[in-house]
């Protein structure tokens with residue numbers, strides 16, 4: 645894909661799930677990647693495997709808490725020291741505190757700190773380095789959950805709706821610097837954590853979840869997504885193939901929100 649080779653990309657939440665698939669795709673396309681995640685064990689192994697995919701030292705793990713501004717500042721500085729600059733950012737890290745009106749103040753603060761402020765802090769500290777390059781691209785990971793109501797999901801869905809509109813505001817503020825900002829809104833993604841949830845809580849494997857009218861059946865294509873299918877959309881929006889796209893919320897949901 646045009647405009648990814650040789651680029652340096654920060655992927656928050658890159659140790660697992662969708663972020664991990666984005667890391668692998670970026671290095672496969674010839675980019676360098678910083679995995680900014682709070683899970684040290686998975687982050688280090690993700691970096692090792694990304695180096696193997698690339699066949700060169702392409703990945704750096706930096707232990708990061710995106711809700712802590714000093715941690716984000718230090719992570720962006722380490723990125724620039726290590727790779728000589730920064731071109732692109734993927735805001736993937738999130739916590740899944742699914743609560744309704746019963747949510748405590750502490751639960752509200754935690755999910756807003758990570759899912760909303762965490763994305764804003766990463767853009768705040770990445771943008772000056774992109775501005776120094778004269779161009780940049782940011783992809784925020786939002787969700788179908790930011791556009792619909794789901795039972796008992798008040799806290800999470802509020803944060804994802806915030807990401808959808810922060811994306812438009814950031815795009816407007818950063819356009820004069822040649823920095824594009826877009827969001828990818830995935831449907832249900834079959835990652836390891838979702839696999840465990842469906843097995844332990846619902847007694848379902850993937851085939852059963854895909855066949856269930858309330859899970860796979862909520863998507864027009866009748867199935868959940870592989871993380872790599874989300875990573876493809878992220879790679880497109882990062883790349884020069886999307887050079888005339890900014891402020892966009894791309895639904896990557898097999899038609900879930902079109903029904």
Ligand SMILES: NC(=O)c1ccc[n+]([C@@H]2O[C@H](COP(=O)([O-])OP(=O)(O)OC[C@H]3O[C@@H](n4cnc5c(N)ncnc54)[C@H](O)[C@@H]3O)[C@@H](O)[C@H]2O)c1
Nearest residue numbers: 657659660661662681682683709710737738787830832833
């Ligand atoms: N899985 C889905 O079905 C789905 C659907 C729509 C949107 N999303 C969104 O996609 C993104 C990735 O989700 P996933 O399912 O791959 O999740 P995941 O749990 O597999 O990965 C999330 C990663 O974020 C990291 N993280 C959490 N808090 C952090 C913090 N404070 N600082 C740094 N890292 C932190 C975790 O360690 C983990 O590696 C999230 O933004 C999520 O809201 C997921």
